[in-house]
Amino acid sequence: MNDLSSWALNTASVRGATYADVRVVHDRSRGLATKNGKIGNASDAQSLGMSVRVLVNGAWGFASSADMGRDAVENTAARAVDIAKASAQVKQSDVKLVPEQAVKADWTTPHKIDPFSTSIEQNLALLEKVDAELRAVKGVTLAETNMNFRREEQWFFSSEGAEIHQTKYTTGAGYVAYAFAGNEIQKRSYPNSFGGQWQNKGYELIDELKLVENARRIGEEAVALHSADQCPAGVFDIILESSQLGLQIHESVGHPIELDRVLGMEANFAGTSFLTLEKLRTLKYGSELVNVVADARQEHGPGLGTFAFDDEGVPAQCTPIITNGLFTGYLSSRETASVVGLQRSGGTLRAEGWNRLPMIRMTNISILPGQKPLTLEQLISSTDHAILFQTNRSWSIDDKRYNFQFGTEIGWEIKNGKRARMLKNPSYSGFTTGFWNSMDAICSRDEWTLWGTPNCGKGQPQQVMGTGHGASPARFRKVKVGSAYS
């Protein structure tokens, strides 16, 4: 790899690059799925290639190739330089990068069991067992299970001297039971929608998820939703269980704090952000119970946003985003940090693969658990009347990240401290800061889960990235409920 990086970096330098970096990525993934007792997916994929990113005349260029022979590497670097020169034809100012210490490092996701070392028979047997449990429930009309593994090995070299080798493992699994009857399709997912739970871990995650143990209940809930009452419309107190709160964080905190959005760089596709620069350290984002961090460090947990270095060689960091309700930080890169006057990048630049430009992506954007011991059952017990929302079914938010609407698979009416009845088709909506300022309780560490969102889309061409969101259940006062069906 050192030869390859030298070929690329030397070519870029000779042709006029003032900065260059090279990424070589070897990606392997496996996907297994069942559907109603048969194989739904059985696939394996490998991809290996390299890319060169350069700054020339104050503008960016990027080229990539699967061919890693010397001629191809040098041609790719030369192509990146040519592209940067074209970029420089249309610019308002030169790109500047905040300084970063170049390091040599090697890091691998902590894992107990390499998922690719496990037997395929064992993987399929587990999924088939879950499938059988789901379909044992009368009224379940479709059962789908899935298990996915990924290993992403990356070598990063920069013209500043960085040499970083990282290997990341991701494991995910989950299932869905559908029940179609009359004029309704209802479904329940476990442990979450979006293919279940995903973490940067080895196969040990699969055992932790207790997939088989929960399958019968999930199937029964899917069927029971048909005889549940429709979620009422009105203004109610609501409780979000932790996976739904994780997605609420993703959409109404994670995206608006991306500095590239704030600075207009994503205006054509993903959108901009209501979090304009004057709001930093002045906006009361949430109630005093709201403390959110962007934490890519290993000690935060095995989230999909956990790594040692981002894709421009900046070490993983923890950035306070909301501190006792006050907006305190953005997600940044070396370029955007320079634009807004930060001394250092927050280390959030990541690319989907070797053939994509790295861009600002959420790391693990997590709400910190409450300090006082509080379980979900205790939170319910302390609530007179509310609706509990579980497991996301639909999600939508405007392109500045103000107005949102979420639907969940199942709801529960809480009355006098108890779950009084199941509700179908629950939804809630609101405005970001008003919503977070209405949070008046959050459960403690025992209820906190670091959820994985594997399907976050951003960029042109669009890149799909995994992000992490730690959350424990929380209560919000006077929220609009039910407008999705109004």
Add this chain to the structure above:
Amino acid sequence: MLTRDQAAEIFARIRKHATADEVECLFYGGNSALTRFANNTIHQNMAEENYGVSVRTSFDGRTARAATNRFDDDSLRDVVKASEDLARVQESDADLLPLASAEIASSRGRDARASKQPDLPSRHFEQTAKLTPAERADAVGQIVRIAQRHKLTAAGIFASSESVEGIFNSRGLSQWHTQTLAEISITMLAPDSSGWQKANSPDIAALNAVSLAQVAAAKAAKSAAPREVPAGKYTVVLEPAAVLDTVGFGFYDFGGLAILDQRSFLSNRIGKQLFGENINIWDDVAHSQQSGAPFDGEGVPRQKLKLVENGVVKRLVYARGTASKMNNSEYAGKVGPIEATGHGFPIPNEMGEAPMNIVFEPPAEPKTIEQMIASTERGILVTRLWYIREVDPYEKILTGMTRDGTFLIENGKVVCGLRNFRFNQSLIEMLSNVEQMSTPVRTSGEESFDMVVPAMKVRDFNFTEVTKF
């Protein structure tokens, strides 16, 4: 570009490594480049060349797939082994069909013959394939100058690509398709408003960056100082991109497997009056404004089909395996003609099939958007919709936002820009409430695949909230 002959040689080497009963290879990839701009600056600019092969092996009812982008012998041996390892350990599935034959690949399909479907027009244009970074930058420079002339800020993309899709299998089937695509998308930003335009075509000569920029700039200027009007049910004029991004949520339910799985909103509704009588929808890969390969994930030729006739869903699309299952199901005789139509996804998959070349039939009396506005006493003109998600899978209720150019219509005229709305709207009801349509045009959005769709004037469109901008 990877050629058909090169792919055939790689396939021959793959077959030598295989021990499976049957082998199928999908080839994909190409050259692509994308120049991205924002704040009147090119801020991202990339190029890529990559090709891959996805190898499917089958042993007596067991099948799996593995892919690689390396074509050396060791990598090909590894990818075949990975595929076979995944296939061998499965339970045998009696429903799994043998691979498609060479005869299937050369057939045209019953409906295609009946409709005298023309050959696929060429979708590869040298002038698109040869676009350079400097040429893309020149066009972006023109767009930025228009923005600056109107005191606006431009953001967007100018992309171009040249791609291949091919399929070879051990029963002698061989299909190959090459095409180019150019795409321009522009957002013009003002302090409190914005405007947007997007277009794509296999032929760069069909795109006009300046014209797109001028329309986007005019929309940004016209929607400045947006007013807020309350949420509620309004007559809307949906520009084609807004139509595309809503109707796109319906077509994955037109696959036979979606009916067999009981996850389609068309369950128990095929053959019934579902939409307005003015709705007629085809799937037609050979349409002059369509793009894409004329064969499906098994190499079966895509047929031209009329899916919706006078608001009644007449038929579904089928992969070979789904057609076989449907013929042996309780639904046979209730879902229209059943045959492999060339709309299957690569096997194995969970989705089955879907029509991906949607063409709305021109209305009897097409209206321009200007005529739709002129005939509207009070309504809302929508340029584009955003972040659309399905709220209810059977009633097909969708939620999402308006974006980049939402206007109030009063007494037949656009009077001002509006703050953006959230909608919660049943797609079934929307297509039942269409009062007027334009001549359909090739349209590209962000939430769905490209189609040939009209602008629509729709009554009682359900806006449920207003956002802050």
